[in-house]
Amino acid sequence: MDVESDSETSEDSRYDGVFSAIEKVRKHEYPSESGHWGSPYPHLTNDQLDEKLDVVKTLCTSLLPAIKRQLTAFLNSLDLSEHSDNPCPNVESTVSILSEMSDTVGETISAAETLVWEPPLPEPRHDRHLKELKHFRYTRILRITRAVIHGNLLNLLPDFSLLMIFWDRQENLNDITSQLKSANLISTVSWRAANIRNLIDAVVRQSTLSDLAILQETWQDTRQNTHKMLKTLFKVINGTYLDSSGRVNWNEQDGITKQEVKGLHRACSIQLAQLVIPVVKLARLFYGKLCNIAIHPIPFTLDRELSSAEYNMLLKTMDAFHATIHHLVAEIYLIDESDQNIVPQIRSLRQITLHPMSTLEQALLALAFHIAPSHADDTDRRRAALQRDFKACFFSAERYARRCLLESPQSR
Template sequence: MLDSSSSPSNNEAASLNQPTQEDLVVEGFSPLIKKYVPSMISEFAEFLAQRAQVKVSQESPWVLSINLQDNLLHRLHSQLLPLLNNQINTLSLSLITSDLWKDLGKNIQLILQTQSQLKHTIDQIKPIITAVCRGTNSPESRMNDHHLQGLKHCRIDRLKQRFNEGIMDPISQISLQGQNLFKQIQLTPKDLNLKFGECVDYKEHLTVQVHRASEQIESTIQLIKGSELDLVQESWESDLGQIDMFISEIICAINLPTHLPKEGDHQTPSRLVHAPTIELARLSIPMVKLSKLFFAKLLKCGMNQRRFRSYSEMCLDQIGTVTQSIRFVAQELDTLISRLFCADLGHTDTATARRELIECTNSLKSRVESALLLVLLYYLPLVPDTEGFPVQSYYQNWFITWNTQFNLSIREFQVAVESFDNTTF
């Protein structure tokens, strides 16, 4: 595989029936591949381990260990994860670069060294993940974690999942690709080795997996460093984009069509036809826009741009209510638009149309107000005032004004619904 000038030890190894450098590289990738265990398997193993443990009181030990676990997380995001990212990039560059074929012996030594370093770093990270996440799966602890500060389940659950699926999976894929590459080198005549430098398939796959791993490592660092409100809002941007789409859809729907739909036309309509439903759609725009405004005010461009304490006194259920509220609101708005089109097409009678539209807006109101209450009780008190400007008072007044306008928009829509009649369509 290698000529004598590039790696003389390989000929000696072959004559003595000892592993060559390529053999060592192939073997070195095996433990890295095996370090990834799919979540379903690891969670089942964890469940069995917990069942075998003797139940002990966790109250005092858990409280005392919070500072230690914070220190472990600090080491994780400030040292080990950045180190892991550097090692992944070093390994991938060693495998991707065309220089690999110019001085294969030298690069093999770098790969072997990086394999060892990568394994050592992972072996340091895994016990930290285990220690931080230990004892967090009982129903009682999950529903009563308000005292755990930055170690609540909303963070710990994501940390476990992100490390295993987001980081270890691509590391396993990179290692598998590297192992397969060196297996091919072992089977390829030495005069064809250089042609591997022109192969793009494995390069593209490696590049994708390295990018995925680096992205997930950075995401995990932010997960550890970020505030509780950052975690709550992790997926809000995409949901806000969906609400924007609903606003555009409603505006499009109230523009009068150039022709009425033909009988038997089963295509989904993009515009409303009848004046009563067009009026309802017009009246829905303020409450849809106000729904979006509430969540936008909480994002980094609003209240969350001010750095405050990284955790509240909320428990897992309450955090989940705020986290999921925007998604449920988006679902209610989607349902509302569907109900308007059904009423416009006469697919529902007047009584049913009224009831469904009222139920939909009541549910929308409930979702938003549940989140608002928790924000006012738990997050607003964490916002620091600045000298000469009472920030908390500003946001409190803003939310009061917003809530008044939101309730007014709901009421105006529901009053119009109560007089809605589609029997004349």
């Protein structure tokens, strides 16, 4: 919907100044993601690095928090708390806030361009000494900043305009229909605004986190996902998963009655669920320890000179373990829900369930290769003890789970 043309249909609107201020903010264009994200030359001067670092700090501690404050002030200026009776936006205050927001958005975009363009920072394989300016860190900041401005804020402002146009055209806001329309628009505005605030908080939080802590936030989500998997697997075993999913559509086929197909599927899905549950529990424990959920925090951090290329490869390897479990659990759901006779396609329960253990072993090896003592002054003796503790903490659990799988009757 073209907000500018819509506003023109309401002559002498009391919100014309606000509409113009909104369009001024929306004229800003965030740089394309197809920009030059890395230089093949690994070295920049100290002055160039300091300039880039200042840009990152300004984005995280000044510009983005300013947008968050201005957005909150903008919401307050619209007087949304009185929308059901008599909305009274403070036009003068709103225009002033939007003018400040336009300046801040322009400065934010300029900062992003400075960070991305000349002189570009080194490629991911050359940035092991750059700390806060590592490729994976600053590109994440830029992606979130782009989502704040291009993906949310510039799409949020037209919602504000629509809301004010709606108010301007209503003769009786006490009418139930009018109140519902107004409430729906306000709900959309509030949801988008909350999303912007959450994104900005994520950028600010990342600027204070170590490389490992950034990974731990990802692993915390993974751990929560494994917990959900366990709940569903127990539903499969108890026979309540189909009831909750609402899938009950069985057909006779190939001479097998629907009851026989259902029985085969139930037996197979229960066997698989019983076999997979120890692996999912291990995954929950594994990611829980990595996220310091355990009573005793992990006694290591990531190598401080890990390049972005190595970091991204580690993340990919660690994610592969969860991905294989997710795929396996999805197959169990499919067996439990399907109205097709697919049980004969399951050739070896042991092969299917051992695959996650293989990816876990690869994840452990990759992680062990990149860990370092939590304190930089640790001696070589402490480093050796760290590797020993790491093996005792993780590999012993992996071997135990593997033995449980091999000894399980369902795997034979």
